[in-house]
Amino acid sequence: MTRQEAEILLSTSFKIDSFYDEQWETIEKLLNKERVLLIEKTGFGKSLCFQFPAIIFEGTTVVFSPLIALMRDQVKKLNSLGISAKCINSEQTQEENAQIINEAKKGEIKILYIAPERQENTEWIEATRLINLSMLVIDEAHCISVWGHDFRPSFRRIINLVNLLPNDLPILATTATATNKVELDIARQMRGNLTVIRGSLLRNNLRLFVVKVNSEDEKLIWLGKNIEKIGGSGLLYTGTRVDTEIYCRWFTHLNIKSIGYNAGLDSESRISIENGLINNDWKCVVSTNALGMGIDKPDIRFIIHTQIPQSPIHYYQEIGRAGRDGKAAYIILFYNPEDRKLPEAFIEGGRPPVSKYEKVIDLLKTEMLGLRDITRKMNCKQTPIEIIIADLLDQKIILKNSKNKYELKTNAPQLDSEIFEELRNIKHNDLDKMIEYVETDQSRMKFLCDYLGDNSITEFNNCDNTGLKKIIVETSSEWQERLQAFRENYFPKLDVEAVKTNLINGIAASYYGFPNVGDAIHRSKYGNAGDYPDFLLKLTLQAFRKKFGQEVFDIILYVPSTKSGDLVKNFAIKISQVLKFPISHDLIKIKQTQEQRILENKYLKTDNVKNAFLFKVPDEIKGKSILLIDDIIDSGATIKEIGKHLTNLGAAKIAPLIIAKTVKGDVL
Amino acid sequence: MNKDASYWIAIAHLPRWGYLKINSLIVNFYHENKLSPEEFFQLNKQDWRTIYNLDDNQINDLVQAKADLPNNAFLAESLYNDGYELISITSPDYSKTLKSNLKTSHSPSLLYVKGNNKILNKQSIAIVGSRNASERSLEFTDNISKLASLDKKVVVSGFAKGVDKQALDSAIKYSGQSIIVLPQGISTFSVGFKAYYKQIVNGDVLVLSTFPAKATWKSELAIARNPIIYGLSEEIYIAESGEKGGTWSGAIDGLKRNRRIFVRNPEADEKVANKLLIKKGAIPVDFNGNQIELNRKVNSIESNNQTQEQLKLPL
Incomplete structure (x- = not known):
């Protein structure tokens, strides 16, 4: 198929006139049954690179995506174009998922989205025996790499699958955020004949500001005074769930419309907040970083962080959700030197002592156990247990079987705790880099692009170091009193x-x-x-x-x-x-x-x-x-x-x- | 993880081909033409026809097998995830004893295993016998299993009631090692994996199946499994056999292949077919597995003839 022919089909089926060069380059390779890693910024149109070939191929394209909101959005869009797409995820009932699996088995679905965790689902395993797979897509592929900012254990199985699939089955891995190290790691893990296509990460419609403060009060007061002055609606990211509640109530206290969001909410509330965000129901959604990945809202006009993220790559990804329509969006990061304590605590408290790992290994020597059994027997919090289990899985010391029980592997390797030290050092370096972003007097966008491995030379003038006026916080006794009144009623x-x-x-x-x-x-x-x-x-x-x-x-x-x-x-x-x-x-x-x-x-x-x-x-x-x-x-x-x-x-x-x-x- | 697993699944279970045809094809492309299974599947129909002398039906089977490769990949991934391994006949981990006993004609092309695969290439004995074995037979089994374990030999058995189970449990009791050969697909054995979890994890037990991973128990599979038990073992001990059934047909099959088969010499009052097997060429042994020399010579001459006769029977 030539590009011209493809673009005729594109305009009839997707109502889009033409491809970008990098889109067509990717599509051509996929049509040629090759494997591609595509690194492009948010809003580039990565999805079209698999949606288009999917409708040409016979059979079903399976898309692994960790982002339920994104799946929902894309399915809705595809269905409105008359393309049969469905998703399988934990927010749907078992019956709904079973029904979709049934349709997939019958070949009635062109594009099937599935959350990586669902690979453990027995109905899905059953379906994979019959499904006619035409192409595999791995969305947010940086989750494959432990060197990335968002490694997810459930992606480990996807890589195994990729390595078992015949090499003439087209595979597309996409991400907006991969450093060179992560890119190499993904390519190494995917083996085979892989082409990497990397686009420019520059987003010059984002207006980047850093606001240095000396207390939590200054953040609250500046926001109270100014947030209504920023046009449109946006997101306020906090470091903890408690903070989402506090900021949200502060806005309510000031009659500013806002709502809190975190990963602990039930799916119904999450969906309703996501919809409300799209409809601009609030001035801002106050959230932990659980919100946003993959939300298809083109006009997020500001993203404000009250807490410094763990690394520039986290930051780039989180702010990437703003201004996808290409219009200006305000990106503000508050920084109080005290703030680095929270990410530092996460890094330091990130891994339990080796003795706890050994205890889990010992427990698994005599019986296979579920997460709950292990948690009971260990008397420690669930998060460290989850970390131990993820690490042991990663080091191939244990496995999680299809009945969701953990087993020790026969002839398992010894625990390698040195790698923990290495990962910890990397995280400290990342955090230092983030602080460097705060302190730099150079272009902030260039700083982020360089960090992400995009070294293209461009003129930057979209931050408070390159022409935009710096934000200085001024408090007043009137605002101090308002804050005091708020606290007493909290x-x-x-x-x-x-x-x-x-x-x-x-x-x-x-x-x-x-x-x-x-x-x-x-x-x-x-x-x-x-x-x-x-x-x-x-x-x-x-x-x-x-x-x-x-x-x-x-x-x-x-x-x-x-x-x-x-x-x-x-x-x-x-x-x-x-x-x-x-x-x-x-x-x-x-x-x-x-x-x-x-x-x-x-x-x-x-x-x-x-x-x-x-x-x-x-x-x-x-x-x-x-x-x-x-x-x-x-x-x-x-x-x-x-x-x-x-x-x-x-x-x-x-x-x-x-x-x-x-x-x-x-x-x- | 064997990255060719999807291909090996496709090849090993080509419908109605039989081990001989499949293994011959493997010898052809893998050993003679030095192609990986992946490369073999990339050949076109014409190559399959001319280079490998395959007929239309066989080519159709290969085309279907090729279409199933992505599905096999999903299956293989879920098997690896559950801790199973797939060992193709070309792998150095494949049991050399099995290959040398069963040859190209009868060696399974793919083994599904879980546990310590290193014991596949250790010295091994099989102990087999009836499901409803007598106390004496079970004591014999226990003793032979004990001696083998002390001798660091792996005990191979079939996980049936009676002698099989005794052989396994005794090997465990005497800190020996054991291979369980399943009459079903490996992923349908969860009860057993739970029961023998500890021994599998510490490397003393290996579970093995030659059937498609999700195949459920069938009597045909139980019968097809017996030659594998014999094939995996250097020595074969029969604790107790009736005049028909799996133990009997397995023993006859072994004798046909000129395997040395040791049979517990029964007491005069026992209603078992052990004597009959001895007549057909099996070697009588005492409680400790020592050959009972005197009778053997006489019987083996006699039994050779019998075995020949037996061969003519449509087994």
């Missing part, structure tokens, strides 16, 4: 609602991490300072009013204590006296439990409190609304267990009211 929400219980979301007076509150609780609990001080009572009552207004509860219960004697009881009595709700002392503990705080993960915490509570006089609470009081909430396992028990006894509503919420479980 109460963390408790998301404990669950199906099958009548527990509702409650509220806490503060985060345990806010110094005055944490210290006060600690002094009473562990320092014999007597009852909780009155300011905590006042704060807790304010939280109650904020959440529940003048609502009347039938009865107050409190969580019987493991360690702290009558502290919670006395606190609850005082609450009961002020609110004038009767209090009952009949919720008791019937099983010796450990202190929840010494247990490291949610499974152990849940086990620890299971069947540990009893309410002695069930008749008193049947059909009643209950205010349930405790001092600290961490995983929420205790509250949920009590909620379950009280629900079983017939309580109509159980609302938790807590003095302080820990932030441990909230960090990304």
